[in-house]
Amino acid sequence: MTLSWKGLAGLFVLGAVIGPIGDHIHVVTGTTRYYDSWVPVIGDSPLWFPLVVGLATAALGAIRVRLAPVRPGLDVRHGIGVVAAVLVTYAFTGILNGTSIFALTVLIVGMAALTWAAFGDDPAIVCGVMAAVGGPAAEIIGTWTNLFDYADSSDGLLGVAPWLPALYFAFGVAAALLGELVAGRSAVSE
Amino acid sequence: MTLSWKGLAGLFVLGAVIGPIGDHIHVVTGTTRYYDSWVPVIGDSPLWFPLVVGLATAALGAIRVRLAPVRPGLDVRHGIGVVAAVLVTYAFTGILNGTSIFALTVLIVGMAALTWAAFGDDPAIVCGVMAAVGGPAAEIIGTWTNLFDYADSSDGLLGVAPWLPALYFAFGVAAALLGELVAGRSAVSE
Amino acid sequence: MTLSWKGLAGLFVLGAVIGPIGDHIHVVTGTTRYYDSWVPVIGDSPLWFPLVVGLATAALGAIRVRLAPVRPGLDVRHGIGVVAAVLVTYAFTGILNGTSIFALTVLIVGMAALTWAAFGDDPAIVCGVMAAVGGPAAEIIGTWTNLFDYADSSDGLLGVAPWLPALYFAFGVAAALLGELVAGRSAVSE
Numbered sequence: 001m002t003l004s005w006k007g008l009a010g011l012f013v014l015g016a017v018i019g020p021i022g023d024h025i026h027v028v029t030g031t032t033r034y035y036d037s038w039v040p041v042i043g044d045s046p047l048w049f050p051l052v053v054g055l056a057t058a059a060l061g062a063i064r065v066r067l068a069p070v071r072p073g074l075d076v077r078h079g080i081g082v083v084a085a086v087l088v089t090y091a092f093t094g095i096l097n098g099t100s101i102f103a104l105t106v107l108i109v110g111m112a113a114l115t116w117a118a119f120g121d122d123p124a125i126v127c128g129v130m131a132a133v134g135g136p137a138a139e140i141i142g143t144w145t146n147l148f149d150y151a152d153s154s155d156g157l158l159g160v161a162p163w164l165p166a167l168y169f170a171f172g173v174a175a176a177l178l179g180e181l182v183a184g185r186s187a188v189s190e
Numbered sequence: 191m192t193l194s195w196k197g198l199a200g201l202f203v204l205g206a207v208i209g210p211i212g213d214h215i216h217v218v219t220g221t222t223r224y225y226d227s228w229v230p231v232i233g234d235s236p237l238w239f240p241l242v243v244g245l246a247t248a249a250l251g252a253i254r255v256r257l258a259p260v261r262p263g264l265d266v267r268h269g270i271g272v273v274a275a276v277l278v279t280y281a282f283t284g285i286l287n288g289t290s291i292f293a294l295t296v297l298i299v300g301m302a303a304l305t306w307a308a309f310g311d312d313p314a315i316v317c318g319v320m321a322a323v324g325g326p327a328a329e330i331i332g333t334w335t336n337l338f339d340y341a342d343s344s345d346g347l348l349g350v351a352p353w354l355p356a357l358y359f360a361f362g363v364a365a366a367l368l369g370e371l372v373a374g375r376s377a378v379s380e
Numbered sequence: 381m382t383l384s385w386k387g388l389a390g391l392f393v394l395g396a397v398i399g400p401i402g403d404h405i406h407v408v409t410g411t412t413r414y415y416d417s418w419v420p421v422i423g424d425s426p427l428w429f430p431l432v433v434g435l436a437t438a439a440l441g442a443i444r445v446r447l448a449p450v451r452p453g454l455d456v457r458h459g460i461g462v463v464a465a466v467l468v469t470y471a472f473t474g475i476l477n478g479t480s481i482f483a484l485t486v487l488i489v490g491m492a493a494l495t496w497a498a499f500g501d502d503p504a505i506v507c508g509v510m511a512a513v514g515g516p517a518a519e520i521i522g523t524w525t526n527l528f529d530y531a532d533s534s535d536g537l538l539g540v541a542p543w544l545p546a547l548y549f550a551f552g553v554a555a556a557l558l559g560e561l562v563a564g565r566s567a568v569s570e
Contacts, residue, residue: 025296077307080307094293106402110464116460268497274489284483285487
């Protein structure tokens with residue numbers, strides 16, 4: 001199954017709107033810090049941030065619906081639930097920045113696993129792992145190139161936070177489910 | 191469907207017993223503070239607090255069962271779960287008082303959304319919104335009349351906490367489900 | 381139903397591997413502290429810690445499958461979910477050590493109740509209560525005999541933390557479910 005342009009646009013907008021909420025949490029809690037640049041800023045995020053999150057959401061959603069049939073019985077309730085789970089997890093990474101990084105990483109890995117157990121299926125694991133590898137890899141390059149950096153308390157994974165792969169995994173699970181919802185809403189275009 | 195007096199009394203007692211636990215959390219964490227008054231105090235709460243929470247629980251439960259048929263398949267497990275979800279959310283508002291209010295508000299909104307996704311239905315949204323509007327409105331008047339106030343870190347919404355509507359929303363969802371449980375237990379009085 | 385030796389060994393290994401993660405959280409956050417002894421240490425835990433947690437996991441799992449038939453429809457997703465729920469709860473007890481012990485205890489009791497509501501059944505309550513009584517009782521003796529102690533902020537229950545029974549209850553619920561999973565995987569040996 002492939003997503004319509006309308007469906008992809010919906011996923012892009014969702015990611016582009018919700019992503020900066022999490023980014024703002026990281027900035028106000030001192031978890032991450034952007035370096036000055038010539039790029040226009042929206043809220044606390046440079047313009048590329050919502051674009052990248054929106055594109056990643058649409059791409060992961062499109063990958064999900066290509067991997068396997070959409071689960072029947074999913075509705076907007078599951079979409080709200082999985083987005084809320086990711087935001088709760090995101091909020092913990094910011095609010096609890098500066099506490100034991102080991103304990104915080106266990107907490108975030110646990111939250112990611114719970115998010116999958118509540119909302120994910122097998123193909124969602126593929127999307128979660130792609131996000132968990134690709135996201136932190138891109139961010140590691142971002143810190144090396146001085147776009148931003150992580151607080152000293154949260155930079156133990158090659159410059160990014162040890163909990164970052166788990167947070168991205170939860171994001172990938174959410175994007176997969178949102179892809180299913182969007183596919184289920186647009187006609188029967190199997 | 192209407193609730194029996196016994197059912198309403200059960201909801202009142204539940205609210206009146208559990209509410210002060212949350213209130214005590216807010217007082218001991220310095221999230222809220224009561225001004226001295228002539229009203230007798232139970233624990234940390236003035237006598238009117240458990241009465242108001244009990245009445246609100248019974249009223250929202252009664253409204254829920256008037257709005258739509260009770261869901262089949264609900265049992266005490268769901269009642270325990272939804273009450274626990276509200277207490278967990280309540281505890282976060284107190285324990286994390288003084289951290290970033292933006293991040294904390296996102297956390298509490300996320301917890302409220304998860305609580306609905308796990309336990310609510312459409313009519314529960316009506317009860318949640320009524321609580322989310324009425325509760326903070328009443329509390330804003332309470333701060334204006336110097337009954338109590340919120341900590342400086344948590345008074346950004348006309349004197350009350352920005353996360354307060356979300357906490358009340360979760361409470362409304364819980365009261366709605368408890369109303370369903372109570373209605374389901376008392377005879378078949380459709 | 382009885383568990384095979386292979387099943388019991390699996391439960392033992394799970395408990396022995398995951399338990400020390402939680403123990404490490406408590407040590408690095410200063411929630412608990414071991415006194416020096418002649419016992420070899422693995423990570424932060426004396427050698428007996430993983431052994432005791434592994435044995436308790438296997439024993440509770442074996443008790444569960446003797447109490448009642450295994451629920452159909454359980455799979456590895458539920459196992460991952462319930463273990464994650466316990467680790468999240470464990471992480472909160474460590475990260476939030478030193479905040480209001482009343483609020484933290486409400487949080488942990490709420491998390492334990494949610495864990496049961498999401499993953500438990502009636503026999504899991506029996507396992508949960510056995511763990512909630514036996515675990516803290518053993519730990520109280522452990523503090524009296526100077527094997528370890530709890531931080532001043534978390535020693536209000538005869539020397540151990542007031543939230544400890546709730547954390548053990550969640551552990552008991554998890555061990556019960558893992559017992560069911562292990563029993564379901566090994567042949568049809570009713």
